[in-house]
Amino acid sequence: MSVGTLGAGLTTPPAPARTERRPRRSRIRYTLTVLAFLLPSAIPLTAFVLAPMVSAAWVSLTKWNLLAPPVFVGLDNYAKLLSDPKTGAIFLHTLYYIVGYLPLVYFGGLALALALNTRLKGRSILRGVYFLPVVTSWIVVALVWRWLLNPSTGVVNTALSWVGIDGPGWWADPAWAMPSIIIASAWKDLGFVMVILLAGLQAIDPELLDAARVDGAGWWRRLFSVVLPLLSPSTFFVVVISLINGFQVFDQVYAMTGGGPGGSTQVVVQQIYDLTFRYGAAGEASALSWLLFAVVLGVTVVQIVGQKRWVTYG
């Protein structure tokens, strides 16, 4: 799960190597044992993740409508994508989503985790309620929110009209469609962020907080000087995962707006989907996929490298 501990995972010292000489037969037996434990996962990961990855690279160099045989065109697809102003627009839409969504879901989740880590009555029921949207299908969430935010008959605008506010057009209005998606997304993912941060909070040594209290540190001081620094690995994890997922945002867009109105919510993956299955431009879609992968990988690597500056591993 954790990209946050990815670095740690890689540098974990291996168990003591078995360098003692063993008879040939027992070595073969050991190799077979290793294979027996490893192949059930290695075969599907190779066949259905790594192999498609490589062939996507090949497809991105061709012109292909999924029906006729692909025609090799070199880097044409990439050149076309990079010179097309639409590419910039879809990445901007995706960034808009991330910039709106991430602070909302992080600070909301943090506040919840802090509140639900106290001796609150009915805590586990409350945690369950906040986690409920996490286990709900995006399609259901999108349907419900599309309906709540219906410009004319929706609950939200009906409630706003009671207090004399003329509600916006939400998903039907190009200016409000992305905020609608952001609100629904934050609502859905709040519980996930809460669970990750709760787990982080519970790993903090209570003696450190007691010591800070004895030293006269108030609640806010303890939050900023003790809790948040010790929570930084969890925060890092949430940020990395949210960014990876944010760049891949699709289900909610597909179900709430389909990229509209007027292309105002056309994000990268929606474009990949449309190129492939609506316009029969698989080569271009693969090139866009690789562009997206490069961006996600770049952003993730920058975060892993940059984590030393602010993440404290206790």
Place this chain on the structure above:
Amino acid sequence: MADTAQMRPAAPGLLGPVVLHVVIIAGAIAMFFPFLWTIVTSLTPGAGLSVTPALVPENPSLEAYWRLFAERPFGRIILNSLGLAIATTLAQLLTSATAAYAFSRLPFRGRGVVFAIYLATMMIPLQVLIVPLFVELKTLGLINTYLGALLPTFASAFGIFLLRQAVNQVPRELDEAATLDGAGHFRIFWQVILPNIRPALATLTVFAFMGSWNSFLWPLVVLRAPELQTLPVALAGLQGQYTTEWDIVMAGSVVSVLPMLALYVFAQKYVVQGVANSGLK
């Protein structure tokens, strides 16, 4: 669950906890509100045709549920989703547990590199793989088959990583004691390791089942035949077809949430614990 590291509310005395309770409960109601509305609407025949339905339906009826199953192959659709989710969960439990054992207990040359490649597959968005995967499965003749929907999620790097962290925390003394009793790797795996990583297995069960039950893009692409559709795909389809029949759409939504809810309630206490033990702090 032990209350370590509590951040008590800022205000001393009674006021703090009271305010906190009010805010948290109001938030929970806001969280639950869309679900409440979903349930109410599913019980209101003809909902959404005119105006916003009342919070208390005038003539509550289960008609929408009946129509959902009578007029559409929803029984079949639920079975499709259920079968796929169970198969995916079992597959991921098996592939993750065995791989986790290898990465934790079976040293071999190049193990670090293999593990790094496994982890890297977490960073590849599924959407990047859609086209080549589609082509690959088409070549294998697996489009419009359950197997085609299952295979790409047969192993999960997320699950392997989660379980490896858990296996690492099982004391090696337990293995050694079993070895002295003459147990081989398979018996240690089965009788020592698995019973000791139950919270992590429960956590993976929830995440794997949830991932499959709610997955949308891949089933949409690979299961094109109407009778093979899964719930999220069918629900998305309902909306386009019957824009105004919100009672039916919402009945379908309620039906799709129930199994996940049951699974979560069943496994709830393990989920936070499982994440807490995964090495994330």
